[in-house]
Amino acid sequence: MHLTHLECPRCGTTQDADRLQNLCPCGSPLLARYDLAAVGRAVDPPRLAGRAPDLWRYQELLPVADPAHRTSLGEGFTPLFPAPRFGARIGVPRLLVKDEGLLPTGSFKARGAAVGVSRAAELGARSVAMPTNGNAGAAWATYAARAGLRATIAMPAAAPAITRQEVRAAGAELYLVDGLIGDAGRLLAERTAGTGTFDVSTLKEPYRLEGKKTMGYEVAEQLGWRVPDVIVYPTGGGVGLIGIHKALGELRTLGWIEARQPRLVAVQATGCAPVVRAFQAGARRAEPWPDPTGSVAFGITVPAPLGDELILAALSATGGTAVAVSDPDLLADRQEFARSEGLLLCPEGAACLTAARRLRETGWIDGDEQVVVINTGAGLKYPE
């Protein structure tokens, strides 16, 4: 394993990676750092090519020392396919969709859960707890069961019903709250105080991000170790966006991809868009969204993302932007996409289609650019 330490992106202090860690004392999430020179000596793209098509093919860039601690259900290496008919309709003929709906538990939360649970187990955790908008809880309950850990999950009662059933089926303890994800977090903090349960809330431990960053490695590898012009990402807690940015930075340091960065786009729902508002104001931090209204894109309804600073930094470092979209628009694009390309996206993925369409209309995206939309979950999880 080439993991060396954890680093605080805000105050620059480092922490030991060999024991369970939550936030930096300054309040920022911690980032996992590797000896990339050693990684470069251990592996290169041609040697990667022959490995199994899952996220563990990037093992040198992942934080699990002993393969026996890998908790896997076959996650990763999801298809990146062209969407030429829908793309032509919105004036982006080189549109590509990465379909994370094929992952175990039907969402890309499986990536973070696979790596996060593996590392928590390796460092001796016996039980984990997290608030969730649904999919993260389903994935962590599932992978915790696979690893033999206990899980305690709290979610809004309004979260997609299937995710509740997944949590219960995996034998986790489930609390439903009449409120939003922040309320679920407060309830959990009360219930688990003093129990020794490891808090695996979004970005409060450093390794979920390491699982989600593998989307960035895959996009680069699937494009022949090149990067697209734009990556459009439905942003709740922002873990995937921060992760893709981190992953591409690591690949550039390794010299596996060119210096050019794809412009990252954070997509939110109009009723809860703290990142969009902060980006438009040119702010470094996002204010909590005061009066969130529900969206069918439930996974991106996060009024106070802990990673606000890292999300906004990734957008500005890449020349990216942030866009808020409405439910009627994203549902219309979802329908249109299913008709023209034959795949039912999750509402959050469909929100990215609307954002791409709008950014093409304003000229922010050029007609000859290659644009990757991340479909973060399976449309089948949302029968309603």
Ligand SMILES: *Cc1c(COP(=O)(O)O)cnc(C)c1O
């Ligand atoms: C969690 C989730 C998101 C948001 O992911 P973050 O990385 O936390 O921003 C988007 N789409 C779906 C389907 C999700 O479950």
Ligand SMILES: [Zn+2]
């Ligand atoms: Zn710090």
